[in-house]
Amino acid sequence: MKIAIASDHGAYALKQQIVNYLSENKEIEVLDLGTNDEKTSVDYPDFAKKAALAIQNKIVDCAIIMCGTGIGISIAANKFKGIRAALCHDAYTAQMAKQHNNANILAFGGRTTGIEIAKQMIDIWLNTKYEAGRHQLRLDKMIDNV
Numbered sequence: 001m002k003i004a005i006a007s008d009h010g011a012y013a014l015k016q017q018i019v020n021y022l023s024e025n026k027e028i029e030v031l032d033l034g035t036n037d038e039k040t041s042v043d044y045p046d047f048a049k050k051a052a053l054a055i056q057n058k059i060v061d062c063a064i065i066m067c068g069t070g071i072g073i074s075i076a077a078n079k080f081k082g083i084r085a086a087l088c089h090d091a092y093t094a095q096m097a098k099q100h101n102n103a104n105i106l107a108f109g110g111r112t113t114g115i116e117i118a119k120q121m122i123d124i125w126l127n128t129k130y131e132a133g134r135h136q137l138r139l140d141k142m143i144d145n146v
């Protein structure tokens, strides 16, 4: 499985910890899309776009994105066709993000989420199966909204 990871400066430190964590797993290939330091202020929509395009272009299977709160970067990612970015705060929301929403991007905040909760969310999101069925009918209704 190939996973893109991207953040703005507000989550750079957490992103680095997560890159290290995922790199320990031999079944996961990590594509780090930046940012590359926490001192330079950058714009989270640029990093949401990098992650969204990596999914749209099938360079990766899914992505993890972060900004200070996870709010801005998840809103930005959800502007891209086919992207379902879920802002999660705990294991339950991460589980539901896959089980019911088939989220292809997991989002959270570098200033709101600690590394241990982040690891729990990543593990459960990656290992939960999408239930489809009635949930697919709902996802289908989100396509081509005007």
Ligand code: RB5
Pocket (backbone or CB within 6 Å): 008, 010, 011, 044, 067, 068, 069, 070, 071, 072, 073
């Ligand atoms: C950057 O300071 C901050 O606004 C950003 O990381 C994010 O929290 C926005 O939603």
